Amino acid sequence: MQIYNSLSRSKETFIPLKPGFAGMYTCGPTVYNFAHIGNFRAYTFEDVLRRALELNGLEVKQVMNLTDVDDKTIRGCQQTQQPLKSFTAPYIKAFFDDLKTLNVQPAAVYPAATDHIPQMLALIQKLFDKGLAYVSTDKSVYFSVAKFASYGKLAHLDRENMRVGARVADDEYEKDGYGDFALWKAWEPSDGDVAWDSPWGRGRPGWHIECSAMSMQYLGESFDLHTGGIDNLFPHHENEIAQAEGATGKPFVKYWMHCAHLRVNGEKMSKSLGNFFTLRDLLEKGYTGREIRYVLINAQYRQPLNFTFDALAAARASLARVDECVDALTETAGNAVPAAAPEWAAKAYNAFLAAVNDDLNTPEAFAGLFELVHAANVAMKEKNLAPEAAAATLGLLDKMDHVFGLIRFGRTPKDEAIPADVTALIEARAAARAAKNWAESDRLRDEIAAKGYVVRDSKEGQKVKKA
Numbered sequence: 001m002q003i004y005n006s007l008s009r010s011k012e013t014f015i016p017l018k019p020g021f022a023g024m025y026t027c028g029p030t031v032y033n034f035a036h037i038g039n040f041r042a043y044t045f046e047d048v049l050r051r052a053l054e055l056n057g058l059e060v061k062q063v064m065n066l067t068d069v070d071d072k073t074i075r076g077c078q079q080t081q082q083p084l085k086s087f088t089a090p091y092i093k094a095f096f097d098d099l100k101t102l103n104v105q106p107a108a109v110y111p112a113a114t115d116h117i118p119q120m121l122a123l124i125q126k127l128f129d130k131g132l133a134y135v136s137t138d139k140s141v142y143f144s145v146a147k148f149a150s151y152g153k154l155a156h157l158d159r160e161n162m163r164v165g166a167r168v169a170d171d172e173y174e175k176d177g178y179g180d181f182a183l184w185k186a187w188e189p190s191d192g193d194v195a196w197d198s199p200w201g202r203g204r205p206g207w208h209i210e211c212s213a214m215s216m217q218y219l220g221e222s223f224d225l226h227t228g229g230i231d232n233l234f235p236h237h238e239n240e241i242a243q244a245e246g247a248t249g250k251p252f253v254k255y256w257m258h259c260a261h262l263r264v265n266g267e268k269m270s271k272s273l274g275n276f277f278t279l280r281d282l283l284e285k286g287y288t289g290r291e292i293r294y295v296l297i298n299a300q301y302r303q304p305l306n307f308t309f310d311a312l313a314a315a316r317a318s319l320a321r322v323d324e325c326v327d328a329l330t331e332t333a334g335n336a337v338p339a340a341a342p343e344w345a346a347k348a349y350n351a352f353l354a355a356v357n358d359d360l361n362t363p364e365a366f367a368g369l370f371e372l373v374h375a376a377n378v379a380m381k382e383k384n385l386a387p388e389a390a391a392a393t394l395g396l397l398d399k400m401d402h403v404f405g406l407i408r409f410g411r412t413p414k415d416e417a418i419p420a421d422v423t424a425l426i427e428a429r430a431a432a433r434a435a436k437n438w439a440e441s442d443r444l445r446d447e448i449a450a451k452g453y454v455v456r457d458s459k460e461g462q463k464v465k466k467a
Ligand code: AMP
Pocket: 027, 028, 029, 030, 038, 039, 040, 041, 042, 227, 228, 229, 230, 231, 232, 259, 260, 261, 262, 263, 268, 269, 270
């Protein structure tokens, strides 16, 4: 499999550190609000990457952190006068619900920053031992970038014009303003009771240290893959390398991968610009998680993707084509035992696989899927597909779907009866929605889910089916 490594800025063959296994760390959400679909472009890209590695026979251990302490979470808990953990809990739950809606496979571990303060303190101590950390006049602890010779290798920084000793306390900053970055921030009154004791005084971790500490905790000092959106590359990932390699003296990550942004009218979708949709916004408008996933993974991950409602409408039409074909193949196959796949199916599958293995070229991979759908429809129309061949074709679609996560196999009959208690909840939810009581609507959705049914909102109202 070929993947583009941001470190070498070139496509490389993926060779795992340990045969048959890939350790993968993905920077997760800051849980101060609902994630927007720009964030989910990153998480669905990582999901496709992981699924592609699995299709190639690798066992993948994916770790995704939850940033539950930073400037934004602290501000949020001050404003709502809640303890940090109570403030972040509903957003963590919402995030997991959203991942499920988008059919993103769960990571092996979701470590939260606030549960790993001792690991971060130990890592900072190592950096002191190596002479790479110092306490500044503001009582915060900083990483000295001048003392770490390879600082800037990921972002290709200009070290010649480095302003030695300049410091940045903020978690996020631009390349041209780089300097020593905060490992531990001294307590300030605006932090309230969000603080931990450390050998350097009360305070809280800088943002970057959590990912070095938690990735090494769960994946070891050297691991295969580290991913995120392109905005994570600098300073976050550059700083992660400095902290990890500075402390261990070993190579931290072999392959760095970054996805391009989801945009709206040419601008990055972001909270600060206010040009964002949450997943919930789109579900309320009647789109499904499946349609949204389709749009997000349909573009190659390194290409910017402009979000439009036209793309969602196109996704609906494309998925309907796939569904119809899969239903017809299922009917044709009956209970037949799969035989050899027809030549056209194998050819389409090989085109799909070659595309996936060429740095996740998803547009080409989808072309392989639709080539198969088209050829299958022709064969079925001409009554030229034996049940055994249809069964084999479904087998190939199933393998394709290990990467796409979009195909519906063996759908339940439309008229399956819904039990009375679920019907009552659906009616209550319709009333809550008519009253624009979204909190109650969400609560009822969860209650319906607990009974084993999924409810989706469409223009015609709620659609309910067995989970
Ligand atoms: P944050 O919660 O801001 O730390 O972002 C979580 C993840 O979403 C990171 O990997 C970001 O790089 C990514 N991300 C944020 N905005 C976008 C966007 N518009 N398009 C793609 N990825 C994004």
